[in-house]
Amino acid sequence: MASNTLFLLPGDGIGTEIMAEVEKLIAHLNGTGATDFSYESGLVGGCAYDAHGVAISEADMEKALAADAVIFGAVGGPKWDDVPYDVRPEAGLLRLRKDLGLFANLRPAICYSALADASSLKKELVEGLDILIVRELTGGVYFGEPKKITDLGNGQKRAIDTQVYESYEIDRIARVAFDLAMTRGKKVHSADKKNVMKSGVLWDEVVKQAGKDYPEIDLHHILADNAAMQLVRNPKQFDVMVTDNLFGDILSDAAAMLTGSLGMLPSASLGAPDPVTGKRKALYEPVHGSAPDIAGQGVANPIAMFASFAMALRYSFGMVDLATKLETAISDVLEDGLRTGDIMQTGARKVTTGEMGDAIIAKL
């Protein structure tokens, strides 16, 4: 078996601690012969700024581009709140997304049944919840130009951001959503603000056109503001939701929080398949952030990071069975009552980051 290459970018805050668990996991999987991963690690975010004065170095960008998959922790923290805009921690993540062409961001919002009580929503509304938000990740207002602040004199400034979408960008993300929906509930909601935004008008037009190639898909249009409402009102009405970069940012965070499982949720960011090899560039990352308040204490929850690794096994390496095995191991330790501090419940057993990692690996 040819060695598969990973590039690990732990980042800042709890990123380091949860990535250490991934290293244990890789060692275990390689040890059993189930995988043959080789990997290197790099710096991204605040720690990269401290070391190199930028949010990711050119050398690390090259390694990210060369790897079969990037495994990403989290970036940012109060220490870097006042660094210049272009080298702020998030810039590292945004550059990775853009330069690797990771246009398709998959964000499952799953309610782990052991944690249904932890949701702020009534249990019956979230138990069994399984939504997949497919967020466009390399276009829209995140990257459109002009994007600048102009000094108008008299103490006045003008700030501009530009939301731009071309048909092909909408078409390809719609097809990712349709393809994934075909493996699930075959229902897709496309969210935009076509009643106000021209990009929404084009979004809706292109999604509907692409939808014609998927006659089995039950396709719905929903305004983004109504989507936020409906997620709160009755999240189980959704199967797959496809939306743009900015709406996806907000709606996927709301959806993640609904589940009560925020510390558990993974994400995958995928590029287009290479026309020759069929391989996609990919980055896998937990939905939660760098949690500077609890960093370095060994109490962070490694589950979202492990679940992100499971997505890597599935989407980058076609190891579907192993991915499922890892996901089952995660549910199993939860059913056994193991909890890190963030998801602690009465009657459960509180464990450290390392103990949680060990327990999941032991289940494999």
Next chain:
Amino acid sequence: MASNTLFLLPGDGIGTEIMAEVEKLIAHLNGTGATDFSYESGLVGGCAYDAHGVAISEADMEKALAADAVIFGAVGGPKWDDVPYDVRPEAGLLRLRKDLGLFANLRPAICYSALADASSLKKELVEGLDILIVRELTGGVYFGEPKKITDLGNGQKRAIDTQVYESYEIDRIARVAFDLAMTRGKKVHSADKKNVMKSGVLWDEVVKQAGKDYPEIDLHHILADNAAMQLVRNPKQFDVMVTDNLFGDILSDAAAMLTGSLGMLPSASLGAPDPVTGKRKALYEPVHGSAPDIAGQGVANPIAMFASFAMALRYSFGMVDLATKLETAISDVLEDGLRTGDIMQTGARKVTTGEMGDAIIAKL
């Protein structure tokens, strides 16, 4: 007492039915001598399109500009889904906001205690909830230019929307939020995406600068995606939230739905005080939409419309006591167990639009 002038724009769907209750209310208030309102009515949205081919006629725009306050119902419905973009129902509302200079949109998210059970959130998280979202309403991506779709040939198109903010637009909405917060909990969260958007960077800079004039205000910055999460997680942590046009659209809808009182929530859209008279242009509107599915059946809930009228009494006419009296009348009929279909609960008495209106007026 000089006559105060209102311009009523019922709009589409249930707009007509709930505005009929406002007319009853005005007749009652004028009859008791508490007020001396004179009013005219006009067309906006789909009905204006049917009558004039535009979403609001020039004659009605002139009346809206001349009135002391515009009372607005709701616009839109499937009948007009395919009318040209420039004359779609929403265009009437957007033009009113822009031409009347209604830059400050006040959206209270209040949980009526009689309805705390109706929220999808656990009761203890929403009971007593009282958030005020202050949304910028005449700038940002709603109105920025360029805003267009270009045909690139080869079946490809490019859509552009532009998010633009100037310092003065941010400063004035921030001050509205601070002034209102001073009459409430003195806490303001300013939400933006300054980690990605230059308009967010300027937003934060200007809000913080304006905040220096309000030393008593506890001012917090929050990223808009995190704001969506925190609204779901623990809404009671918020008092006043100030944000831009697009984030305000989404976050205020999510907040409204949290309360379980969506059919009850009002909004006010205010312009700048006239330098000479001190009067502000204003439009009052329920947060819910035109609900075409139940229109014409006499079952719509008029409470949000009445609560919007109460905001008009308070903000446009300085009739603070009367506004409070009307709001108390609304709570009272709810405590009495009266419910329209949308908020029906077991044990309550189901009433029609007209019965609900009469009951509230009888309490006055």
